[in-house]
Amino acid sequence: xxxxxxxxxxxxxxxxxxxxxxxxxxxxxxxxxxxxxxxxxxxxxxxxxxxxxxxxxxxxxxxxxxxxxxxxxxxxxxxxxxxxxxxxxxxxxxxxxxxxxxxxxxxxxxxxxxxxxxxxxxxxxxxxxxxxxxxxxxxxxxxxxxxxxxxxx
Amino acid sequence: xxxxxxxxxxxxxxxxxxxxxxxxxxxxxxxxxxxxxxxxxxxxxxxxxxxxxxxxxxxxxxxxxxxxxxxxxxxxxxxxxxxxxxxxxxxxxxxxxxxxxxxxxxxxxxxxxxxxxxxxxxxxxxxxxxxxxxxxxxxxxxxxxxxxxxxxxxxxxxxxxxxxxxxxxxxxxxxxxxxxxxxxxxxxxxxxxxxxxxxxxxxxxxxxxxxxxxxxxxxxxxxxxxxxxxxxxxxxxxxxxxxxxxxxxxxxxxxxxxxxxxxxxxxxxxxxxxxxxxxxxxxxxxxxxxxxxxxxxxxxxxxxxxxxxxxxxxxxxxxxxxxxxxxxxxxxxxxxxxxxxxxxxxxxxxxxxxxxxxxxxxxxxxxxxxxxxxxxxxxxxxxxxxxxxxxxxxxxxxxxxxxxxxxxxxxxxxxxxxxxxxxxxxxxxxxxxxxxxxxxxxxxxxxxxxxxxxxxxxxxxxxxxxxxxxxxxxxxxxxxxxxxxxxxxxxxxxxxxxxxxxxxxxxxxxxxxxxxxxxxxxxxxxxxxxxxxxxxxxxxxxxxxxxxxxxxxxxxxxxxxxxxxxxxxxxxxxxxxxxxxxxxxxxxxxxxxxxxxxxxxxxxxxxxxxxxxxxxxxxxxxxxxxxxxxxxxxxxxxxxxxxxxxxxxxxxxxxxxxxxxxxxxxxxxxxxxxxxxxxxxxxxxxxxxxxxxx
Numbered sequence: 001x002x003x004x005x006x007x008x009x010x011x012x013x014x015x016x017x018x019x020x021x022x023x024x025x026x027x028x029x030x031x032x033x034x035x036x037x038x039x040x041x042x043x044x045x046x047x048x049x050x051x052x053x054x055x056x057x058x059x060x061x062x063x064x065x066x067x068x069x070x071x072x073x074x075x076x077x078x079x080x081x082x083x084x085x086x087x088x089x090x091x092x093x094x095x096x097x098x099x100x101x102x103x104x105x106x107x108x109x110x111x112x113x114x115x116x117x118x119x120x121x122x123x124x125x126x127x128x129x130x131x132x133x134x135x136x137x138x139x140x141x142x143x144x145x146x147x148x149x150x151x152x153x
Numbered sequence: 154x155x156x157x158x159x160x161x162x163x164x165x166x167x168x169x170x171x172x173x174x175x176x177x178x179x180x181x182x183x184x185x186x187x188x189x190x191x192x193x194x195x196x197x198x199x200x201x202x203x204x205x206x207x208x209x210x211x212x213x214x215x216x217x218x219x220x221x222x223x224x225x226x227x228x229x230x231x232x233x234x235x236x237x238x239x240x241x242x243x244x245x246x247x248x249x250x251x252x253x254x255x256x257x258x259x260x261x262x263x264x265x266x267x268x269x270x271x272x273x274x275x276x277x278x279x280x281x282x283x284x285x286x287x288x289x290x291x292x293x294x295x296x297x298x299x300x301x302x303x304x305x306x307x308x309x310x311x312x313x314x315x316x317x318x319x320x321x322x323x324x325x326x327x328x329x330x331x332x333x334x335x336x337x338x339x340x341x342x343x344x345x346x347x348x349x350x351x352x353x354x355x356x357x358x359x360x361x362x363x364x365x366x367x368x369x370x371x372x373x374x375x376x377x378x379x380x381x382x383x384x385x386x387x388x389x390x391x392x393x394x395x396x397x398x399x400x401x402x403x404x405x406x407x408x409x410x411x412x413x414x415x416x417x418x419x420x421x422x423x424x425x426x427x428x429x430x431x432x433x434x435x436x437x438x439x440x441x442x443x444x445x446x447x448x449x450x451x452x453x454x455x456x457x458x459x460x461x462x463x464x465x466x467x468x469x470x471x472x473x474x475x476x477x478x479x480x481x482x483x484x485x486x487x488x489x490x491x492x493x494x495x496x497x498x499x500x501x502x503x504x505x506x507x508x509x510x511x512x513x514x515x516x517x518x519x520x521x522x523x524x525x526x527x528x529x530x531x532x533x534x535x536x537x538x539x540x541x542x543x544x545x546x547x548x549x550x551x552x553x554x555x556x557x558x559x560x561x562x563x564x565x566x567x568x569x570x571x572x573x574x575x576x577x578x579x580x581x582x583x584x585x586x587x588x589x590x591x592x593x594x595x596x597x598x599x600x601x602x603x604x605x606x607x608x609x610x611x612x613x614x615x616x617x618x619x620x621x622x623x624x625x626x627x628x629x630x631x632x633x634x635x636x637x638x639x640x641x642x643x644x645x646x647x648x649x650x651x652x653x654x655x656x657x658x659x660x661x662x663x664x665x666x667x668x669x670x671x672x673x674x675x676x677x678x679x680x681x682x683x684x685x686x687x688x689x690x691x692x693x694x695x696x697x698x699x700x701x702x703x704x705x706x707x708x709x710x711x712x713x714x715x716x717x718x719x720x721x722x723x724x725x726x727x728x729x730x731x732x733x734x735x736x737x738x739x740x741x742x743x744x745x746x747x748x749x750x751x752x753x754x755x756x757x758x759x760x761x762x763x764x765x766x767x768x769x770x771x772x773x774x775x776x777x778x779x780x781x782x783x784x785x786x787x788x789x790x791x792x793x794x795x796x797x798x799x800x801x802x803x804x805x806x807x808x809x810x811x812x813x814x815x816x817x818x819x820x821x822x823x824x825x826x827x828x829x830x831x832x833x834x835x836x837x838x839x840x841x842x843x844x845x846x847x
Contacts (some may be wrong), residue, residue, distance in 0.1 A: 096217035
């Protein structure tokens with residue numbers, strides 16, 4: 001039976017193995033390639049998307065669990081790149097290779113949605129589940145802070 | 154500065170309203186420039202359209218080092234245009250137009266600095282000449298600013314409006330470069346040209362490649378040293394979404410319609426292996442290190458004076474042994490590559506640091522001429538040297554040739570971590586002899602590497618300052634595959650050397666910084682043998698870091714010092730450690746880097762901070778174990794990567810000396826293990842001799 005859900009405000013129907021992790025459904029079946037594979041075991045955060053507004057590791061979440069859910073991927077955060085987190089990421093020139101950044105941004109935007117003015121420690125804690133192999137951590141943390149300021153205005 | 158005709162090509166009116174000025178970014182004086190063939194085929198060029206938009210094609214593979222931003226910055230500076238006018242595109246492999254179209258060795262800017270400046274400055278001069286002709290004035294009276302030529306009577310013409318006329322002019326043989334005090338872009342903070350695409354999730358990477366008719370595949374590889382005997386394909390072939398199961402070179406490839414189908418099929422696949430020699434385990438490697446240390450077959454890499462006599466006469470001898478394991482590169486984007494092999498042509502696409510060798514290797518494998526093999530470059534999700542080995546390209550090409558379909562071969566994280574081409578494991582033994590005044594009179598290093606090639610860097614400081622030196626290397630052959638890992642060899646040797654010097658300084662009763670400065674003074678006044686580094690540049694980074702980090706002037710703060718020269722750049726570091734709940738914690742690293750001219754300050758800071766975090770993370774946590782030819786751990790749950798809550802404050806300073814730029818992708822990494830270990834020692838009196846520390 002097909003799984004119906006909403007991805008980036010579009011209704012989609014996935015008639016595939018219900019055990020398929022959401023990550024591969026997005027990438028291989030919906031051609032949404034912005035969400036990245038990093039480890040497949042929910043350790044690195046590269047695959048982070050929102051499920052009903054909650055940052056979620058899509059690599060271990062079967063699509064059977066997202067029936068009727070609202071899913072937001074990096075492509076749907078703000079396609080024009082005007083979300084405060086995206087703007088802050090560009091302004092502070094966060095990316096090096098850029099591969100993990102979709103997951104970082106979805107985690108950061110999720111964090112700020114829940115806690116628009118996090119303390120420095122809350123930012124560090126909130127972002128430390130996401131690995132960046134290039135080591136852009138300082139700028140990630142600074143960019144979350146900057147995005148928080150932008151959101152406040 | 155001379156520009157020869159062959160460095161430059163001009164093409165006019167390929168398209169209405171557009172003309173391109175091509176230049177060879179990498180031309181060797183000896184190689185004649187080929188003419189760019191055919192409209193729409195863009196290779197080495199700078200194009201200016203009639204609206205004044207400038208397109209720069211960046212030839213080198215972008216891996217996160219920022220070259221796709223830094224190269225065009227240099228061209229745009231000398232062209233004297235506004236950065237906002239510039240559009241940057243990635244060029245694909247073109248061996249006719251480009252030299253050194255690769256990512257490795259932190260060598261791109263060093264190689265291309267003159268070429269890039271010439272490319273911009275020459276076109277700028279042609280624009281001025283075209284304007285001078287139009288206004289009937291002397292070109293010497295013309296100036297440029299932000300993509301405009303300005304005339305003596307207030308005339309103003311955009312590069313776009315002058316482009317067609319400029320293209321018909323002879324290429325000037327002499328161009329002058331800007332004075333660096335007039336730089337408007339170089340040395341500023343320039344944001345990555347791909348940022349917008351990254352933050353909106355555009356498909357930029359190899360893993361994102363999709364081509365018509367493409368299938369997916371994963372490959373099961375044997376333990377190191379093992380041979381594939383048999384595998385169970387029949388049931389796997391019948392699984393949903395599976396198209397084929399084929400074997401080549403001891404590997405089994407599962408071809409399918411999508412990733413999840415293949416992952417499930419893999420779980421059902423069983424492979425039987427055999428081996429002639431015993432498969433390697435941790436103990437095997439430890440034995441090989443022991444043997445190498447005892448061996449009388451070491452290759453002498455450098456010999457100054459008489460080490461044996463000097464050490465025998467020493468008042469004090471310091472000896473220490475350091476060891477590092479095999480480690481994985483673990484870029485966030487695992488290996489992958491696309492190949493479409495047809496009877497007489499091949500399309501390769503994906504992330505490789507060395508596209509030309511990839512093309513050549515595939516040509517050799519498939520017996521298809523290189524000119525029939527096209528290579529498209531994708532952005533690389535990191536690499537750290539892993540993508541210098543083209544094993545993953547060859548696999549994709551071979552598989553496509555067998556299944557006769559375009560295929561994207563994807564490595565899982567487990568494949569990537571256990572599939573080889575690691576940083577080689579190595580053991581180092583240092584000996585130093587001090588005279589009664591605490592001066593170093595003898596210095597020896599023996600490196601034993603496992604598939605490391607020369608595991609030493611025999612000319613490294615303090616060699617050059619010491620009368621009696623013996624540097625030896627032994628390479629033990631292992632079935633475990635190895636390759637360059639960010640700052641090859643020095644990524645660990647740097648730690649060992651700098652930690653050892655700290656120990657020597659203590660034994661000599663000297664301050665570690667003062668001891669190094671005294672050694673450098675000797676290199677200046679009484680150099681011993683070949684000197685490969687510039688002592689004055691060493692001294693400058695050392696003095697600056699001591700001042701910036703307030704060396705030994707911060708009560709209660711435990712500091713460790715290191716300094717390193719690699720890839721033609723100099724980096725000095727001071728790490729600070731405090732003890733929290735009985736455990737040392739690295740709180741700050743101050744780094745002073747001399748990489749010559751800093752082209753993009755934002756990118757440069759990113760490289761230094763990233764390399765320090767990389768060096769620290771791997772020094773603290775990384776290790777692969779071997780059991781019967783199989784590496785573990787296989788994923789990030791047990792193979793610890795440093796995270797955002799574990800990083801110190803990092804200050805990245807740069808020496809402002811205007812020397813032509815040198816490497817920066819790697820040089821800040823090698824000193825990191827040393828500065829941290831030395832600071833940990835200052836805090837705890839415990840020395841680290843092995844990586845990982847934890």
